[in-house]
Amino acid sequence: MTKAENHILVIFGASGDLTMRKLIPAVFELSEQKLLPEKFAVLGVGRTALSDNSFRAKMKESVTAFSSHAKENKANLDNFIGKLHYTGINTSDIADYKLLKDKIEELAISLNIPCNIIYYLATPPSLYEIIPHHLYESGLNMPGCEKGWKRLIIEKPFGTDLETAKTLNRNLLKYFDESQIYRIDHYLGKETVQNVLVTRFSNGIFEPLWNRNYIHRVEITSAENIGVENRGGYYDHSGALRDMLQNHLLQLTALIAMEPPTVVSSTAIRNETMKVFQAFKPLSPDDVINNVIRGQYIASVIRGENVNGYREEKGVDPDSRTETFVAMKFFIDNWRWGGVPFYIRTGKRLPTRVTEVVIHFRQTPHHLFQSMKFLSSTQNQLVIRIQPDEGILLKFGMKVPGAGFEVQNVNMDFHYDSLKDIHLPSAYERLLLDCMQGDQTLYSRGDAVEAAWEFVQPVLDTWKNNPKAPLYGYPAGTWGPDKVVDALLGEAGILWRYPCKNLSNDGEFCEL
C-alpha cells in the first residue's frame, strides 16, 4: 500500500456511533501502518457543541476501546489524537457553512496543504442530499483554496427503492461529479471479498471451471445470530432485502459472476460488475411468489433462554410484515451462467453468524464408486468464507482407508488467520485508504446501485401490493422457514449448506 496525498478528512456526524466505533479507529490504524500522509487532519462536524479537546478526549476513549494498537503505543496515540479537530454547526443550515469554510481554510493554511478534502457523510440518510447541496452552495465542493481534490463518501442506504435511488443519484450529481462520489459498501472492503477476484483471476485452475459447464449452482449465505438489537425502529422500515440483499449480497454476486477485467482499474472492474447486474434475469410477479421467500422470526428458546419474536422487539410495529429473512433463486442470463441457479439467503436470529459463498460443482458424469454415501453426498464444493474465520475451503472425495472403494468428503482448508504476521486491515481501513488514494474500485458506482434496485424492485412491489404473498414465521435460532427454503432448491437430495445445526429448543452448539 502507498501513502495518500496530504489532505483533510471532514466527517459529518462526528458525534455518532459510526465515527466512534469504526471511522476514527480505522484512521488510527492507518496511522499505525504509516499510511497516512505527512500532513493530515480530521475535522469532525456536527450539531453537538464540542471543543477540539472534548472531541479528542471522546475519540481517544473510542480508539483505546476499539484498537489493540492504541494500548501498545501511547505516544503514537497522543500524536494521532492531536490531528483531530471539531467544529459545531447546524448541518441543515446553509448559513453555518461559512464557519465550516473558515475552519477548513484555517486548517489548510496552518498545515500548509492544498485543499484536498474528503467529506464523509456519517449521518442519517435524510442529510445525504442536504449536506452536498450546502457544500456546493457554499463553494465547498471547490473551496477558496481552489487547488486540490474534493471527494464525498456516503454510507448506505443509497435510496430505499429504485425511484429514491435515482433521485439521490440525480441530486448528488448536481453538486459533485461521479468521479468524486464514493458510495461505501463495507462488504467490498473485506479482504475475503477482494480475494474472490484474486482467487478467480490469478489461478489457472479455477477459471476454466467457472461456468455453466462445471458449476451446478451458486449459493450465498449471510446469516446473523443476533436480532434487531436496539435498531428496531430503523430495521422495521428496511428489512433484510433492503438492508443486506440489495447491496452487499448482490455486489458479492457480481464479483463471483463477472468476466475477467482487462486491467485492474476501477473503471474496468466496475464495468464488468455492471454487466452482471444488466444480465440478471428480471423477476416477474410469479417469480417473486415462487422464488423469493420472506420470513420473520418468532419467539423461541435458544440454549434454554427465552428469545423475543421480531414483533415484540423495541421499536417494531406489533403487526409488522417486515422480513427478517429472505431467500431467493434467480438466474444470470449470459453465456457463462445461462441455466445456473443462484441462491441467496440472509436473515437475523439464525443459528450462527456466517457469510459464505459456496460454488457447487457438477457431479462426475458417471458414478464409478457405487457407494450410497458417495452418490448422496459427494459434490465438489468451493466454500469462500467471508466471515468469521475468513478463508477458503475445497471439499472433495477421498478413499476411506481399507477394503473396497468407499469415498468420503474431505476438506482442503485455508484460514486467513494462519498468516499470523500480516496485518489484516478492517473494511473501513481499506476503503478509507482507497478513497484517500482516489481509487473507486471498491466503491459502488451510481449506475450499478440503480441496476441492483431495478432487480429487486419487483420483489418490493409484489410484497407491497399482493396480499397473497406469504410471510413465513420461523423460530428464532433456526435456519429460517426451512421447508419452503429447501423446496426452493427444487431437486431431490439437494440441500443448502447448513454450516451449523438449529439452536432452537434442542440447545445444540454450532459447528462451522
Ligand SMILES: NC(=O)c1ccc[n+]([C@@H]2O[C@H](COP(=O)([O-])OP(=O)(O)OC[C@H]3O[C@@H](n4cnc5c(N)ncnc54)[C@H](OP(=O)(O)O)[C@@H]3O)[C@@H](O)[C@H]2O)c1
Ligand atoms: N453505526 C454503524 O455501525 C453503521 C454501519 C453501516 C452504516 N451506517 C450508516 O452510517 C450513517 C451514520 O451512522 P451512525 O450509526 O453513526 O448514526 P447516528 O449515530 O444515528 O448519527 C450520526 C450523527 O448524525 C447526526 N444526526 C443525527 N440525526 C440528525 C438529524 N436529524 N439532523 C442532523 N444531524 C443528525 C448526529 O450528530 P449531531 O447531533 O452532532 O449533528 C449523530 O451523532 C447512517 O446513515 C447509517 O445508516 C452505520
